[in-house]
Amino acid sequence: MLNALDIEGDSPLHRMPVRGKLVLLFSAAVGLFVVSDLRLLVPALALSAWLLLSTGIGTGQAFRRTRFVLFTVLLVAAANYVFVSPHEAAVVFCRLAALVLLAAAVTATTGISAFMDEIARLLTPLERYGFVRAADVSLAVGLVIRFVPEILSRYRDIAEAHRARGLPVRPLTTLVPLIILTLKDADTIAMAIDARGFRRH
Structure with missing residues (x-):
């Protein structure tokens, strides 16, 4: 990919x-x-x-x-x-x-799947005592790792849009739209996860 x-x-x-x-x-x-x-x-x-x-x-x-x-x-x-x-x-x-x-x-x-599988295995003993839900934690880690390049790609798109409009690329002017787009993506992903029943609570 x-x-x-x-x-x-x-x-x-x-x-x-x-x-x-x-x-x-x-x-x-x-x-x-x-x-x-x-x-x-x-x-x-x-x-x-x-x-x-x-x-x-x-x-x-x-x-x-x-x-x-x-x-x-x-x-x-x-x-x-x-x-x-x-x-x-x-x-x-x-x-x-x-x-x-x-x-x-x-x-x-x-690979992301290898990370998720290993984290789930490592947390399984803690899950038996009710401290964590191994599948949920591994899913969260996998999502973080997976969407790092997506966030970087969105930053590049925002920066290119600024340059195309003749605007200076500054941290403050790019950070706000990046945060908004990332939060929208997070909401979409959360709804998709809940709709498929991946989380148990």
């Missing part, structure tokens, strides 16, 4: 089981937030970038997939630079950017 997040390939991440990828991502998130030494965080950022590019995604596509989140990370780092210190800004940027790139690498090598 053109808008799918996962791509075909034979990289080490492609061959890794889905559960192993989820464990890797969780462990990396914990490790990144425990470590504050740039001598470790900078290599971690470089490793995450290498893992993403090793999937065969290409530099341009990798940048397009992560640029919005990385821009947010850059804003957070800039705030830390102003209000805390340059060192803390570098730590925050390396930490969050590495996690973003690693998450992008995992989603690029794993």
Whole structure:
């Protein structure tokens, strides 16, 4: 699919089981937030970038997939630079950017259905005790992953519409229509899910 997040390939991440990828991502998130030494965080950022590019995604596509989140990370780092210190800004940027790139690498090598099935299996023990509904949680995660490219596609359409009208593409002028269209899509999807009886409550 053109808008799918996962791509075909034979990289080490492609061959890794889905559960192993989820464990890797969780462990990396914990490790990144425990470590504050740039001598470790900078290599971690470089490793995450290498893992993403090793999937065969290409530099341009990798940048397009992560640029919005990385821009947010850059804003957070800039705030830390102003209000805390340059060192803390570098730590925050390396930490969050590495996690973003690693998450992008995992989603690029794993199909949505595989994610949903594995999450449902992992949550089944909790479902037995009434804490969660595994199918509902896996469906929610699957929808989030599936519609990330749809949201990015809508942003590109809005930006192109602005350019066609000779208007400057600014975050505030594009964010409002993007949110409205996304909420409309969410309502449509929710009604379709309820009409098909996918949710039990």
